[in-house]
Amino acid sequence: MNEVIDQHLIEQLSTIASGLASVHDLASFAEEVERALTVLVDAEYNGLYLWDFEAMRLRLFVARGFSEEERREAERTAWDRHPGSIFRQPRMIHIPDVELDGGRQTQSSARAFAVRSRLFMPVMYQRQPLGVFGFGSSRVNNFASRDIEVLKFVCRLTGVVYRQLLDRMARQRVESELAGALEQLKVANVDLQHARDQALDATRAKSAFLATMSHELRTPLNAIIGYTELIIEEYAAGADPGLTRDLVRVDASARHLLGLISDVLDLSKIEAGKFTLHAEDVDLASLIASVDAACRPGQQRSDNRFVLDAPERLPALRADATALRRVLINLLGNAHKFTQRGVVTLRIGEQEVGGARRVVFTVEDSGIGMSEAQVRRIFDAFTQADASISRRFGGTGLGLAITQQLVHLMGGDIGVTSAPGLGSTFSLWLPVAPPS
Numbered sequence: 490m491n492e493v494i495d496q497h498l499i500e501q502l503s504t505i506a507s508g509l510a511s512v513h514d515l516a517s518f519a520e521e522v523e524r525a526l527t528v529l530v531d532a533e534y535n536g537l538y539l540w541d542f543e544a545m546r547l548r549l550f551v552a553r554g555f556s557e558e559e560r561r562e563a564e565r566t567a568w569d570r571h572p573g574s575i576f577r578q579p580r581m582i583h584i585p586d587v588e589l590d591g592g593r594q595t596q597s598s599a600r601a602f603a604v605r606s607r608l609f610m611p612v613m614y615q616r617q618p619l620g621v622f623g624f625g626s627s628r629v630n631n632f633a634s635r636d637i638e639v640l641k642f643v644c645r646l647t648g649v650v651y652r653q654l655l656d657r658m659a660r661q662r663v664e665s666e667l668a669g670a671l672e673q674l675k676v677a678n679v680d681l682q683h684a685r686d687q688a689l690d691a692t693r694a695k696s697a698f699l700a701t702m703s704h705e706l707r708t709p710l711n712a713i714i715g716y717t718e719l720i721i722e723e724y725a726a727g728a729d730p731g732l733t734r735d736l737v738r739v740d741a742s743a744r745h746l747l748g749l750i751s752d753v754l755d756l757s758k759i760e761a762g763k764f765t766l767h768a769e770d771v772d773l774a775s776l777i778a779s780v781d782a783a784c785r786p787g788q789q790r791s792d793n794r795f796v797l798d799a800p801e802r803l804p805a806l807r808a809d810a811t812a813l814r815r816v817l818i819n820l821l822g823n824a825h826k827f828t829q830r831g832v833v834t835l836r837i838g839e840q841e842v843g844g845a846r847r848v849v850f851t852v853e854d855s856g857i858g859m860s861e862a863q864v865r866r867i868f869d870a871f872t873q874a875d876a877s878i879s880r881r882f883g884g885t886g887l888g889l890a891i892t893q894q895l896v897h898l899m900g901g902d903i904g905v906t907s908a909p910g911l912g913s914t915f916s917l918w919l920p921v922a923p924p925s
């Protein structure tokens with residue numbers, strides 16, 4: 490007879506287990522638990538409290554035999570009654586006769602008065618409490634030890650399934666957040682591509698425009714400069730000094746404008762990949778003399794001392810002399826511009842790195858220096874370390890952008906170290922002969 494009953498029980502349990510194992514959300518989970526309790530528990534009042542990890546409280550998840558009002562009260566007071574105490578300190582509590590238990594009943598509903606025996610079991614997964622089962626019966630001594638063993642099994646199963654559900658929900662949340670982020674990324678990417686296409690189009694248009702305008706712009710400016718010089722020379726002797734002064738200003742402004750236009754045009758030529766270099770054996774001595782001469786006005790304006798620190802025998806170098814001259818004039822021009830009554834040093838040396846010889850130029854000044862943030866931006870076109878600089882010192886912020894591009898084109902590199910108030914040191918190296 491016992492065997493027959495056990496066979497029946499085993500079938501019931503296996504149905505319950507496979508039902509619970511197949512749930513996919515909290516609602517179907519609650520239904521399965523409720524179904525299991527209906528089949529297995531011969532008690533009028535059954536509650537399953539589960540820990541809600543988001544709300545951080547016990548929720549009455551399944552409540553059989555409770556009116557809606559009782560259910561609300563049970564959930565609200567759960568933490569202060571047996572469910573809460575068992576959740577905090579997981580252990581099974583069996584009260585065969587409530588009246589002998591000293592009336593430790595805190596609820597005041599009709600159900601509370603009807604209950605004569607109680608059973609509480611913690612729902613655990615491994616060592617983590619996840620909730621509490623509570624059973625109440627109107628009969629004294631309702632829960633036999635065999636029933637308790639069966640309920641323990643259901644309780645363990647509930648713990649495993651709830652943990653799995655929580656993990657799955659967390660995974661789904663992460664997956665859907667990820668999918669959302671991916672979607673946003675895709676949208677941003679499309680925008681970015683669009684912006685890039687536009688920028689490329691704009692660059693192409695700019696290059697084409699500048700290529701055709703280059704001649705158009707330089708020719709009239711050169712004419713203005715040429716004729717202004719002519720007028721100054723031919724009429725200077727007899728002219729009124731005010732007129733001569735004005736003509737000199739016209740000449741200076743025109744040259745300044747020509748310099749600017751050349752810079753802009755050259756930079757876009759470099760960016761368009763249309764700037765070609767011509768390597769030759771560089772006569773460093775005469776190159777340095779011409780650089781020094783070009784920087785002399787700036788040096789005098791700032792009242793700086795210029796020091797040349799170079800070996801007796803200057804290194805041999807094959808490079809585009811015009812580009813190198815321009816690079817050094819830019820660096821020395823800056824050094825004099827941003828240093829007052831200080832020292833500007835041009836150092837020339839040779840180095841061997843990985844078996845390859847390099848010529849190294851260092852321009853060091855004792856001027857205003859730059860912060861780390863400023864240093865990071867100075868090689869970008871049209872950027873100056875700070876906006877007040879263009880007001881104080883003039884310039885367009887193209888010098889270093891061109892300088893860096895030229896150095897790269899020549900197969901070398903340039904870097905800078907600087908600190909506010911402590912001067913700046915620009916170092917560049919070039920291969921002794923250009924890369925083929």
Ligand SMILES: Nc1ncnc2c1ncn2[C@@H]1O[C@H](COP(=O)(O)OP(=O)(O)OP(=O)(O)O)[C@@H](O)[C@H]1O
Pocket residue numbers: 819823824827854856857858859867872873874875878879883884885886887888889890912913
């Ligand atoms: N030796 C230096 N000391 C301090 N700041 C410097 C020095 N060299 C460059 N800078 C900073 O870097 C900025 C960019 O220099 P860059 O030569 O590109 O432009 P610019 O000299 O302002 O204008 P341009 O050279 O086009 O006439 C400068 O405006 C300045 O703020």
Ligand SMILES: [Mg+2]
Pocket residue numbers: 819822823884888889
């Ligand atoms: Mg400059």
